Amino acid sequence: MELDRKEMGRRISKRRKVLGIKQAVLAEKIGVNGNHLSSVETGKVTPSLELFVKICDELGVTPDYLLEGAMHSNNVPQSIVDHLRLCSEEDVDLAAEIVKLLADRNESNLG
Incomplete structure (x- = not known):
C-alpha cells in the first residue's frame, strides 16, 4: 500500500472542519505550528508517527480512517x-x- 499524503491530508482537514476545530487550534493541541499542520493537510509533508497519533487522538478517528478512509477495520x-x-x-x-x-x-x- 502506498501512502496518499494528499488524500490523508484531505481527511484530516475534513474531519477537523466537521468537528468545528480551527486549524490553528488543532495545531496548538498537537504541538506544531499552523504552517506545519497546513503542509500536512495539503499533503506536502508526511507527519511523524508521533504527530500522526496525536492527530488521530484529537480528531477522534482511527489511523485506518486517515490512511484509507475506513473508520474501523470493518469499514464503518x-x-x-x-x-x-x-x-x-x-x-x-x-x-x-x-x-x-x-x-x-x-x-x-x-x-
Whole structure:
C-alpha cells in the first residue's frame, strides 16, 4: 500500500472542519505550528508517527480512517459512529438489532 499524503491530508482537514476545530487550534493541541499542520493537510509533508497519533487522538478517528478512509477495520464510516454517539443507549441497541437483521438477510442471500 502506498501512502496518499494528499488524500490523508484531505481527511484530516475534513474531519477537523466537521468537528468545528480551527486549524490553528488543532495545531496548538498537537504541538506544531499552523504552517506545519497546513503542509500536512495539503499533503506536502508526511507527519511523524508521533504527530500522526496525536492527530488521530484529537480528531477522534482511527489511523485506518486517515490512511484509507475506513473508520474501523470493518469499514464503518465515521459519520455512522458520530451519529450513534449522539443516541441513547436504547437507540444504540435498536440500531444494533437492525444491523444484525441486515447481516442475517445478506448472509442468507449468500447461501
